Amino acid sequence: MLHAALLFSVLPVLTVPPPPPPIDSIFGGQRASPPQLLAWNPGEVRCDGVAIGGAALRPGSEIAFLDPQRVRAISYHFAIDAAGRTHSIARDAGEFSPVGQDIGPALAASRFPGSAKRANCQISFAPKFDSLASAPLADLIAYSIHPTGPKLPKEGWDRIGAVGNCRDKPRPAPLLSGHPEFRKLKATPGARDWALVGYDTDTAGRPVDVRIAQGSGNDELDAAAIEAIRVSRFTGGARTGCLYPYWRSAGKLPAPERPAEEQMRPADAVCPAKVEWTTRPTTSYPPAYRKRAIEGWAIVSFDTAPWGEVGNVKVLDAQPSADFGSQAMNIIRSGRVTPSAQGASGC
Structure with missing residues (x-):
């Protein structure tokens, strides 16, 4: 479940960021024809610059209408606990990509040889495009059973x-x-x-x-x-x-242990013991993680203006992936609190 620790103060109120641009505007309005099957092949995992054993799960394939020359590898950094489970997963900074939405969840579900904690781990997922006439049959079947986008075209079913x-x-x-x-x-x-x-x-x-x-x-x-x-x-x-x-269906993958809110609360916090909402935040779960039954959490701070608007939203921590923090920020921004004389901060 997503969780939020609330921070209140009279600071400039942030607005909800605009949605990502449509695919056609990112890729010049051009669509490749016919559709292709896009697979993501995980590369070598290196932690502190040293290659480790094991391999990441392969993300689900996608039906793509894009020019392959415009789709680049997607890289992530993360950590591995003593049991071999991944956490602190975050995509490397770069341009928005409309594809590869299952990469983060697949990495969260991956397991590596345990024994010692590992930090500063990195991996890249390389895109591979195949026509429906040449794509691996197992990939076509897997997509037909668990589609991540549009229905498999007739050419795929015929194969x-x-x-x-x-x-x-x-x-x-x-x-x-x-x-x-x-x-x-x-x-x-x-x-x-x-x-x-x-x-x-x-x-x-x-x-x-x-x-x-x-x-x-x-x-x-x-x-x-x-x-x-x-x-x-x-x-x-x-x-x-x-x-x-x-x-x-996927078996439930429990969220990593969550720290106590008090450990993350600022020393100069000024906030009520209970937040009163006039418009409660609209809760929603990261869709790609829901499909894999991956649980997660996020501790989010925010401030409110005297008129009740929410702003200065920050992710203090999120596990197993930063995607839970991004989702939590949108959830908190959808709410509105009861107006007060001075607003609040530090919850």
Whole structure:
């Protein structure tokens, strides 16, 4: 959950920054055609200039309509605790990019060999563009199951279902559908698992040659998905090359321990014990982190003017990523407090 420690004073009130410019204005209003699949490949991790073992999770792919020459690598700096978990994640300063929104969450879900705390770590994610005709099939399937943007175009679906006659019309319809008991299956913290089951059907509509065509590697989900298809029945008679997807939501990744507010409160603070809101802040969660079930927090300070407007918003700390701090600032700026004679500061 996002959390805010409140600082009040009569200081110049800051306004909410304007939203990022639209994609077309950033990239000159030009769209590449046809759409491409954009993948982000994690590079080597170096802490204090020394390469360490392990690798970061690969972020989700994207459908992109951009000129590849205009998309650059995206770099982050962060730290690693003794258990190998990443924290203090922040994107390096640079131009706004409309792509790569899953990079920060993927890094937050990554794990590295534990034993000692590491600081001053850096990593870059390199963009790789592929046409839908040449993109890795596993990436197309993963995107179709967990899209990060527009729906997968028909060209991508045609590649996924290129083998067999199961897509011929009239397409088989389920007469009896098996379903895994998802709650009993292990979930990967911060990562959404999936399994694409391949199978054929005999003349009676019974699945045969049931197997995992592609998947994220969750063995429990794979086994449950295969069993679910085996007990299912379909119309359409004998078919080949049938496919059916199953997925497991990400397991919750708890937020790092949060420091006490009192440890961060300024010594010269002048604020009421309880903040009275006339317009309560509109809470919202960073969408990309919600998809991966990654929890986080932010401690935010702010001041108020006598007329109740909020300003001078600052992030004192945010974990596991600076993205939670940015979201918290927008949340606090959406509120308004009860007017007072002098305003307040230092909460």
